[in-house]
Amino acid sequence: MSAASNGPAAKQHPPAAPRLAADPIAEAHRQWSAHGWGGASDGMAAVTSIMRAHQIFLARVEAVLRPLQVTFARYEVLMLLYFSKRGALPMRIIGSRLQVHQTSVTNAVDRLEAARLVRRLPHPADRRATLVELTPAGRGLAERATAALNEEVFTDTGLSSRAVADIVRTLGQLRRSAGDF
């Protein structure tokens, strides 16, 4: 920390790159309209905004998780198991709840297992299936990671609580119309 102009706990979100002169998405929106694509310009801006917001939040989350040696994808698997009643779920269920491809689950579980955070067990009733079980180490890491994320990312996202609620509601409509639930 250098300048003491801010309060003691005034945590900022420092830009990784120098600030641009203009909002690149607003600029693209102008170009779209100027080319006669006005009917699509708002949708383009919304989609692009979401792409960038994803990038911003993912970078913050990964920065917090890096010292704990997990990634967001693996953290999500840990939390799903953490909330499950028996601390274990079949691969297939993990994929459908997290809305990712089976192969992504295989990948994440491979690495979590190598780190001794989860364990693969045969499914007692279905020999095709594999149960993934949280180890005590995995449970502990899930708790530490959640504490860190809550503190450093989720409690203050840089948006007003009103904006946060709006986003959850609006994107909930999107997810529903996309067939998520």
Next chain:
Amino acid sequence: MSAASNGPAAKQHPPAAPRLAADPIAEAHRQWSAHGWGGASDGMAAVTSIMRAHQIFLARVEAVLRPLQVTFARYEVLMLLYFSKRGALPMRIIGSRLQVHQTSVTNAVDRLEAARLVRRLPHPADRRATLVELTPAGRGLAERATAALNEEVFTDTGLSSRAVADIVRTLGQLRRSAGDF
């Protein structure tokens, strides 16, 4: 198309996976609150919603671009060049406008160049720098890809125009506070 219950041009967004019984993000939000993390539960839901919205839109965009043999990352490079006055920009500028790492630009330009959609030229005034120039083929593809995306994704995102405007405005605040512009 099977059931004729919808209008002739009623384009749907078919889910890739079976619909879940409950909204997984709402479920996570409940778990967060139940574990005493209420102060972070809304932020968690917002961040997770953005992650999923990104995934949904990226999948739609990539599906439209696939027949044209480009990806969204490469499409963005093409459009940046398309809008530039001289149809050419230094690598560095591309990275800062698209807000991605230099290495991502190198990667995208490598592939675009292999497809003869752009060309690398020495920068006339700075021998460290490389100019990336749009070829006629690249310009044509940019136009065809934009027409397809406007038609199949951006004009109808599955959100109301009110919701689209809200998203752009709210995430604009986020991008600003993150130091984008």
Next chain:
DNA sequence: GTCAGATACTAGGACATCCATCTAAATTTG
């Protein structure tokens, strides 16, 4: 009961993103 079709998971490949590092060239400093 047997066999076709569906389901669960793994393997290998294509892409994109970031990080750390390296080389070359421009800019700043003393």
Next chain:
DNA sequence: CAAATTTAGATGGATGTCCTAGTATCTGAC
């Protein structure tokens, strides 16, 4: 003007996501 610093790009490595098979196993129909 020479040395230190900064900047532009490229490389190699790690991750994550999806896609296309391929294998093993379960289900259901005849």
